[in-house]
Amino acid sequence: MIEMKGISKSFSGNVVLDNVQFNLADGEIHALMGENGAGKSTMMKILSGIYTKDAGEVVVDGEVVHFKSPKDAEKYGIIVIHQELNILPDLTVAQNLFLGKELTYGKTGILKTRQMEKEAHELLLRLGLDVNPRMRTGDLSVGKQQIIEIAKAIASDAKYIVMDEPTAALTDREIETLFKTIRELKAKGISFVYISHRMEEIFAICDRITILRDGGYVGVRNIPETNFDEIVAMMVGRELGERFPERNCQIGETKLEVRNLTVNGLFKDISFSLKKGEVLAVAGLMGAGRTEVAQTIFGYRKASSGEIFIDGKKATIKSPIDAMNHRIGFVTEDRKTQGLVLDFSIKENIALANLKKCSSSGVLNKEKETSMVMKYIEDLKIRTSSPEQSAKSLSGGNQQKVVIGKWLGTDPEILILDEPTRGVDIGAKKEIYHIINQLAEAGVAILMISSELPEVIGIADRVIVMQEGKLTGEVNKEQMTQEVIMHYATGGEQLVY
Incomplete structure (x- = not known):
């Protein structure tokens, strides 16, 4: 069991945590929730030895501990799987799993490569992942890389695993595999701290929830004894009301038209239109080509063929500068490496x-x-x-x-939003939805890529769906359901209404 009692931490006089508590039982999946800036990451960095606390006590299995580095925490079986995975893409699967713990022939330094590959394969098979241990890790999907991170933790004899936004970049199928793996490890007595803004996941996988707000401890709840509204109120300190704002925008004439846009090897013959004041969502599973289409419209990628029209006139967009000159803005999917x-x-x-x-x-x-x-x-x-x-x-x-x-x-007239609320808390999400609404009301044409189907249905006027680089369906507001969108996202035939 882990207990954190009276934890406080300040940076340059700014109080980030103030007398906060948290406890984790053996074989438990415990959610840690709060708005962005609530102190969740700081709390876990103290637990894992990245930060030292200013006050308070950390107790692991009945022993008071003072971690000065992640290696200290690792000795007690505490491992953190960060949102930005610590995978070295150019190394093989086996090399990643044994990094820093390589098996060698005595003191010769010669690696036992075959043994490491055999053990890596056996460990991943236990987690339901059948991949070649000699495969380059960067060639695997993010979901498979996530399982490899868990395997690394198990190989380090982890008893307590902290997962920060583990499903942010996963497909529904990969999330199912991940949850199955977590439940199997829980049954073996391994405990998880699960940090996520996706409320549906918390209620599906976790046993308890601890809520932080503005660096302070709010409370803990057992999952069967609480509900969505109570957790949101505890997180934001007020009733949030409806998750999505009402849409009352006047949709005008066509602002952007894409005709048969193609980038060889990525997507083919993509055609759609976007009107002033409209929010057009692009849905689909990971790898469908949604981001690549947006990047091509913005001039980041070169089109193999196809045409783009703005206000009815053909536009030549060969670079982001060209796109900006056409009053196009692009909020990218990865804010840390591409947006900031x-x-x-x-x-x-x-x-x-x-x-x-x-x-x-x-x-x-x-x-x-x-x-x-x-x-x-x-x-x-x-x-x-x-x-x-x-x-x-x-x-x-x-x-x-x-x-x-x-x-x-x-002052964009066309704004592309690629996963605009990924890794964003419930309160900030609502604020972003209001911003989208206000922009649409001002006549901005908005192209929104989102993997969260409730978000798509709640904010979009119309949805186009992609699958494996092709446009498979278009759904109007009246026809919009998660089932219909997933039908097209998995390659289903055109529905007749």
């Missing part, structure tokens, strides 16, 4: 796509820059002590708002 410069401040990140707007005669005007940035900090409710705060120190939800603010500054 993490070492830059909030101000620098928002200004990055808006240097012309913030300049006078080609010279950056600090007053214009600060004025514009403060507008978006206030409008988007970005929680920060200062616009000079670094982007990497923000919570996931606030990082996402910075990326959105950067593109709103360009």
Whole structure:
């Protein structure tokens, strides 16, 4: 059993955790929930030895411990599987599993390669994954890489596994496999701390929930004795109301038209239109080609064939600069590597796509820059002590708002949103939905890629569905159900209404 009692932690005078508690029983799946910035990650970094606590006590199996590094925590069987997986893509599966724990012939340093491959294969088979241990890990799906991370933990004799947003990039089928693996390990006495913003998953897989808010402990609940509304109220400190705002937008004339767009090897003959004030969702399973289509429209990828029309005129888009000149913005799927410069401040990140707007005669005007940035900090409710705060120190939800603010500054007429609420808490999600609504009401044409079907149904006016690089269906608001969307996402034939 793990107990964390009276845990406090501050950074540069900013209190991140204040007298927080958490306990984990043997063979339990315990959810840790809270809005972005609530202190969940800091709590787990203290447990795993990445951070040292300022006050409080950590007890593992009845012993008070003082971890100064992850290696210290690992000796007690505590392993963290981070949201950004620690997989080395160019190494083989077996090499990743035995990294730092290689088997050798005595002191010769010569590797027992065949034995490691055999043991890696046997371990992965126990977890339901049949892959060649000599395969390059980077060639596997994210779901399979996630199982390999769990295998690494088991190979290290893990008793307690912390999983941070483990399903953020998984398909429904991969999530089923992951849950099956977690339940089997639970039956063997291994405990899990499960961090996720997906409420449906928490109620499906976990035994208890501990809720943090603004760095403080709110309470713990047994899953069978609580419900969605109570957990949300505990997380945000208020009733959240409806998850999705009402849609009352005037949909205008066609703003964007894509005709037979093709990138060889990725997708083929994609055609659709997008109107002013419309939210058009692109649904499909991972690998369907949705992001690649968006990247091609934005000029990040070169089209093999096909045409793009904006306001009825053919547009030549060969680079993101061309797309921006056509008033297209793109909130990318991966905010940390593609949406932000993490070492830059909030101000620098928002200004990055808006240097012309913030300049006078080609010279950056600090007053214009600060004025514009403060507008978006206030409008988007970005929680920060200062616009000079670094982007990497923000919570996931606030990082996402910075990326959105950067593109709103360009005054886009077409805005592409790729997984706009991934890794974002329930309160910040609702705020982002309101932003989408407001943009649509202002006449912005929005193309939204999302893997969360409740989100698609709740916010979109129309859905197009892709499967293996092809457009398989289009669904209007009246026909929109999860079953219909999944029918097309798995290659089902055209439905007749």
